[in-house]
Amino acid sequence: MQEQRDQSPTDSSRAVRLESFGGPEVLDIRDIPAPQASPGQVRVRVTAAGLNPMDWFMTADADTAARFGLSLPAGFGTDYAGVVDQVGDGVTGFAPGDRVFGGALSRAVADFVVIEPAEGTAANEAHHTPGGVDDRTAATLTIAGRTASAALAVVDLGPDDTVLIGGAAGGVGVFAVQLARITGARVIGTGSATSAGFLRDLGAEPVAYGDGLADRVRTLAPSGVTAAIDLHGTETVHAARELGVPDGRICTIAAQVDGVPAANGANAAPGTLEGLARLVAAGQLRVPLAASFPIEQIRRAVELQADRHVKGKVVIDL
Template identity: 45%
Template sequence: MKAVTVPRFGGPEVLRVTAVPDPVPGPGQVRVRVYAAGVQPVDLAIREGLAPAGVELAPGLIPGNEFSGVIDRLGADVDGWAVGDEVLGFRLLGCAAELVAADAARLVRKPAGMPWEHAGALSASGQTAHLALTALKVVEGDTVLVHGAAGGVGTVAVQLARAWGATVVGTASEHNHGYLRELGAIPVGYGEGLAERVRAVAPRGVDAAFDAAGRGALEASVELVADRARIGTVVDYPLARRLGVLGIRGERTAARLAGLVDLWEAGALRLEIADTFPLERVADAHRLVGTGHVRGKVVLTP
């Protein structure tokens, strides 16, 4: 099969698309022919050699941590799935490829009407947003500040917080302010004076803040939120430790992903695809994500 590989750690230029052996599903696994695979900021960090907690990286790895596609082979001891089933799912690495072997317990059935690109881009951002809002104890009546609200994680976080009954203030570049209003958020711009701009649109205060952007978001958040246990980031863990706020991590689950799929089917979750790229243009996909100004998600389409 063809797969994206990282022969050495570095910038987008190190990425290669090469022929590698087809994966063979082990016990409890299935093999999926990948139709779409989301590209995350964490994929860029891994390409540079920055390992997630508890993970060892080696040159030659295949990046990518979410996918959608069609099951083409079953491993031993797999029940409830069949060759030809359309699915979406996740694993830590290996998804930026034509084929992926994944645990059957990490799959969800793809609704017939869900575009492949949406299915391949939902797991990482959607589950991250759900984990974060849960960790920050967002409830009805809260005012929540979401930094990076127009990105993949922010897009879902805004909609979940609104569905849970919260008022949402979202930071984004000015050209994305109309988009945030469509999602139900009150938009504010990045940069100097952020705290004052947020106070102007949320005069009764901010109850919780979620950083999916970096770039001064946590410093502004501690000015605005009284309880530092209700400030969290998925971007800047060192600064989170220094400020005494949450560095949010957690395990993805098929149950959480299925809940997000249910919301999509009900018309309660909008997903935005900024652009799609074939595997051969993976470096362009990484460059686009690296700008930090993507609306929604970037997707590879093997």
């Protein structure tokens, strides 16, 4: 096994752990034995971990956790970025000192994570971080970027489209808006009154959510809307139907609606994350950072992220 030298001691690791399922109040920082890379694995010294609604949703109760294969004691967080510091036998393509990012299902908020790069699933993956992409940004790409890309693949946008994106200022929304704009589509994004400037900066035309949404969109786009993505619930779905958008060009990620396809980030096309990282490196995609917190403030960070009104992404620094 290859190991990066001149590192801080690696016999223990800080990790956010749950001894019971629940809200932010059950999150604690524990010193645990540092995991070691076995054959086929790499160990990553985590420098940043991005938070997503999925993180607290799947650890909120035992039944939901079981659906994701989680049991107690459990870790927390999935998106990570950092530096490889151990490479197990049989691993190719990675070496100590390589900067990487990816997903480690419900264990990313820790000093070290062990990844099996050959597995290639969203729950257990590592990708090389391109030059020009900082670790905080890389740590936001996996869940939200995959989900946005999968949703856009469903509605298949082009330059002749006008797409309505519900929840456009959130963690997935910042990707969906910009990726939709890259296709040449016109983007109308729902949000609160305070998010209007933020949405304009992303490239979307803001519209307030709530009662009368379809009428406000009709005024903004009298020529019609051709596609819609609902990133929050079902309000955008119902408005899109009222505006005449066919179900096949509407997509949800957080709700199930009969006749409307749903997107899952785990089903994003191969190469999605590498493509997103290249767009960031080229300056074509940016990830607004709403806030960053040290690991010691994990509860505060999750409370902010779970509020669902945060604009952009929340990151834990390690």
